[in-house]
Amino acid sequence: SRVRFLKAFEEVNDKFQEIYTKFFDGGKAGLKMLEEDNPLDTGIDIVAQPKGKRLQSITLLSGGEKALTVLSLIFSLFLVKPSPFFLLDEADAPLDDANTLRFVKLVKVLSEKSQFLLMTHNKNTMELADTLYGITMQEPGVSSLLSVNLNEV
Amino acid sequence: SRVRFLKAFEEVNDKFQEIYTKFFDGGKAGLKMLEEDNPLDTGIDIVAQPKGKRLQSITLLSGGEKALTVLSLIFSLFLVKPSPFFLLDEADAPLDDANTLRFVKLVKVLSEKSQFLLMTHNKNTMELADTLYGITMQEPGVSSLLSVNLNEV
Amino acid sequence: MKIKKLEILGFKSFAEKTSFTFPPGVTAIVGPNGCGKSNIVDAIKWVLGEQGAKTLRGRAMEDVIFNGSEKRKPTGMAEVTLTFSNENGAAPRQYSEFSEISVRRRLYRSGDSEYYINNSPCRLKDITELFLDTGIGSKAYSIIGQNHINWLINSKPEERRFVLEEVA
Amino acid sequence: MKIKKLEILGFKSFAEKTSFTFPPGVTAIVGPNGCGKSNIVDAIKWVLGEQGAKTLRGRAMEDVIFNGSEKRKPTGMAEVTLTFSNENGAAPRQYSEFSEISVRRRLYRSGDSEYYINNSPCRLKDITELFLDTGIGSKAYSIIGQNHINWLINSKPEERRFVLEEVA
Numbered sequence: 001s002r003v004r005f006l007k008a009f010e011e012v013n014d015k016f017q018e019i020y021t022k023f024f025d026g027g028k029a030g031l032k033m034l035e036e037d038n039p040l041d042t043g044i045d046i047v048a049q050p051k052g053k054r055l056q057s058i059t060l061l062s063g064g065e066k067a068l069t070v071l072s073l074i075f076s077l078f079l080v081k082p083s084p085f086f087l088l089d090e091a092d093a094p095l096d097d098a099n100t101l102r103f104v105k106l107v108k109v110l111s112e113k114s115q116f117l118l119m120t121h122n123k124n125t126m127e128l129a130d131t132l133y134g135i136t137m138q139e140p141g142v143s144s145l146l147s148v149n150l151n152e153v
Numbered sequence: 154s155r156v157r158f159l160k161a162f163e164e165v166n167d168k169f170q171e172i173y174t175k176f177f178d179g180g181k182a183g184l185k186m187l188e189e190d191n192p193l194d195t196g197i198d199i200v201a202q203p204k205g206k207r208l209q210s211i212t213l214l215s216g217g218e219k220a221l222t223v224l225s226l227i228f229s230l231f232l233v234k235p236s237p238f239f240l241l242d243e244a245d246a247p248l249d250d251a252n253t254l255r256f257v258k259l260v261k262v263l264s265e266k267s268q269f270l271l272m273t274h275n276k277n278t279m280e281l282a283d284t285l286y287g288i289t290m291q292e293p294g295v296s297s298l299l300s301v302n303l304n305e306v
Numbered sequence: 307m308k309i310k311k312l313e314i315l316g317f318k319s320f321a322e323k324t325s326f327t328f329p330p331g332v333t334a335i336v337g338p339n340g341c342g343k344s345n346i347v348d349a350i351k352w353v354l355g356e357q358g359a360k361t362l363r364g365r366a367m368e369d370v371i372f373n374g375s376e377k378r379k380p381t382g383m384a385e386v387t388l389t390f391s392n393e394n395g396a397a398p399r400q401y402s403e404f405s406e407i408s409v410r411r412r413l414y415r416s417g418d419s420e421y422y423i424n425n426s427p428c429r430l431k432d433i434t435e436l437f438l439d440t441g442i443g444s445k446a447y448s449i450i451g452q453n454h455i456n457w458l459i460n461s462k463p464e465e466r467r468f469v470l471e472e473v474a
Numbered sequence: 475m476k477i478k479k480l481e482i483l484g485f486k487s488f489a490e491k492t493s494f495t496f497p498p499g500v501t502a503i504v505g506p507n508g509c510g511k512s513n514i515v516d517a518i519k520w521v522l523g524e525q526g527a528k529t530l531r532g533r534a535m536e537d538v539i540f541n542g543s544e545k546r547k548p549t550g551m552a553e554v555t556l557t558f559s560n561e562n563g564a565a566p567r568q569y570s571e572f573s574e575i576s577v578r579r580r581l582y583r584s585g586d587s588e589y590y591i592n593n594s595p596c597r598l599k600d601i602t603e604l605f606l607d608t609g610i611g612s613k614a615y616s617i618i619g620q621n622h623i624n625w626l627i628n629s630k631p632e633e634r635r636f637v638l639e640e641v642a
């Protein structure tokens with residue numbers, strides 16, 4: 001199990017760097033074991049350095065930079081061990097237009113191997129979707145599904 | 154000081170109800186003292202009931218409903234004791250288009266008595282602003298002010 | 307295992323039975339503030355075994371049962387059913403001959419709760435075992451709730467091991 | 475007291491001196507992710523006396539000093555100056571004849587920090603007293619940081635008294 005953990009750590013770390021540089025057009029990202037000699041108990045640090053910036057604590061990153069860092073990490077976990085579906089509730093809310101487009105492009109690629117359910121208010125994200133479900137409260141206080149045909153949007 | 158607290162409580166409570174029904178086109182909102190007989194130490198509960206829904210704990214409200222409830226309360230504090238400026242960092246992020254427009258309309262009205270600084274990615278909010286400041290990192294890692302003339306947007 | 311269908315009845319704001327099928331690719335779920343989008347996320351977490359009322363934004367688990375509206379009385383039960391297709395036989399041995407697997411969870415106002423796999427009663431433990439090693443679960447890395455995107459950054463280093471162990 | 479001007483130098487990503495004037499009405503501050511918008515909010519909270527490094531997203535207060543970039547070395551000092559107009563004489567008595575009041579805060583890498591009111595050195599206590607009862611302050615109800623909109627809902631009932639006492 002120690003060997004399996006180290007293998008997973010290496011693979012996720014590699015993918016994390018790969019996806020992160022795709023999102024930020026450069027920069028560096030990685031995972032760090034706090035106690036390298038104790039892989040079965042060690043805590044994990046996340047390191048992220050956007051392009052052109054000095055390396056600093058991830059707590060100093062902006063709202064959008066944090067969201068993209070987490071999305072890069074989640075997608076790298078997926079590439080190592082695919083999950084049958086993703087459920088992301090307004091994950092695009094902190095992103096500016098350019099980063100929303102990068103996010104949706106990557107989702108589109110990954111959606112060939114997994115189903116994506118995205119709750120969103122963002123028009124760029126809606127345009128990308130294969131299917132659109134509208135939720136409404138035509139009767140106040142009671143939710144129902146409005147089947148929306150994509151051509152109508 | 155007990156009298157002053159009770160007076161402020163009453164005034165904020167009235168304004169909160171007024172502004173909340175403006176935002177939600179109805180519904181009820183208010184403040185509750187947990188210990189009415191001990192105004193100087195009591196905790197304060199926030200009660201909010203969107204139009205057409207049963208009264209429930211505020212924790213069950215949606216992301217956008219919570220944001221509008223807080224904005225109603227903050228603006229009602231302002232009407233009782235004006236603050237010279239408001240600084241709202243992406244407070245419009247959880248709002249849908251309809252609620253964003255209600256939010257910006259109210260901000261426009263209040264901005265006659267106070268300055269508003271709004272960080273935003275939302276085009277509806279940008280259109281409302283009297284002045285637009287662009288922040289850029291033309292030199293990577295270094296922020297600078299891009300003076301933007303509103304007509305250029 | 308791919309998600310095929312979600313059926314919600316009496317769970318939070320879904321008073322009437324509502325069914326969703328999930329076509330492949332990307333499905334966007336849209337609607338005004340407060341219409342019930344995040345309640346769908348809560349329904350999926352709940353049927354997969356979520357035990358914390360606070361994680362579902364409630365104070366007690368009973369808060370997930372439809373609590374009434376202007377015109378309707380509260381209902382007595384919440385029920386969510388999630389159906390997966392099992393074409394590639396990824397499910398554990400005892401379920402391998404089923405082409406579809408459905409899990410159901412019910413909660414009554416009385417506090418009684420029931421779990422089902424393919425319509426036969428089971429325990430929560432059976433549901434957790436069913437999804438072991440499939441990447442499906444209420445705490446899976448692939449479910450990110452509203453305003454929760456930064457949890458991996460705000461969490462302690464020890465808590466982050468959990469996601470790596472999941473993929474190991 | 476109305477805000478007239480904000481000057482930032484060496485604070486977070488603002489390596490060069492940057493000045494903002496605040497016209498009346500609504501000013502929208504826009505720009506791509508990570509460009510420095512929230513750092514402006516932090517600069518205003520900091521000059522008004524914020525003492526918690528964590529509230530400014532750092533681990534130690536030194537994290538607010540410009541830490542370098544691809545082409546620049548870290549600087550040795552962070553400085554923020556906020557200037558108010560005092561036309562209606564709302565400021566406390568000893569400042570009532572000034573038509574403008576400016577507060578400045580500096581932090582050096584050595585850990586030394588300095589406060590100024592109208593260019594003369596003072597203590598943090600003087601700045602807090604200056605703003606007493608004006609509605610201005612790093613914890614004022616009118617400053618809402620990013621992702622912080624729900625703090626009033628998520629806080630405990632006792633913590634909410636604070637905002638009511640501010641207006642009482």
Ligand SMILES: Nc1ncnc2c1ncn2[C@@H]1O[C@H](COP(=O)(O)OP(=O)(O)OP(=O)(O)O)[C@@H](O)[C@H]1O
Binds near residue numbers: 341372
């Ligand atoms: N048990 C319940 N019975 C009836 N209604 C409920 C129940 N629990 C929650 N609700 C209602 O559901 C609504 C919240 O829905 P939800 O959080 O899914 O909205 P949303 O579509 O995600 O909105 P947003 O875009 O603002 O995030 C609230 O108005 C709340 O009152």
Ligand SMILES: Nc1ncnc2c1ncn2[C@@H]1O[C@H](COP(=O)(O)OP(=O)(O)OP(=O)(O)O)[C@@H](O)[C@H]1O
Binds near residue numbers: 064505507509514541
């Ligand atoms: N001391 C410092 N020195 C240099 N750069 C810093 C310092 N502290 C923070 N930064 C940088 O400032 C950037 C964050 O800026 P900020 O949070 O203001 O962005 P933002 O414009 O609000 O973006 P978003 O739209 O994503 O919220 C980070 O990339 C961070 O590395």
Ligand SMILES: [Mg+2]
Binds near residue numbers: 343
């Ligand atoms: Mg929601």
Ligand SMILES: [Mg+2]
Binds near residue numbers: 242620
């Ligand atoms: Mg920001």
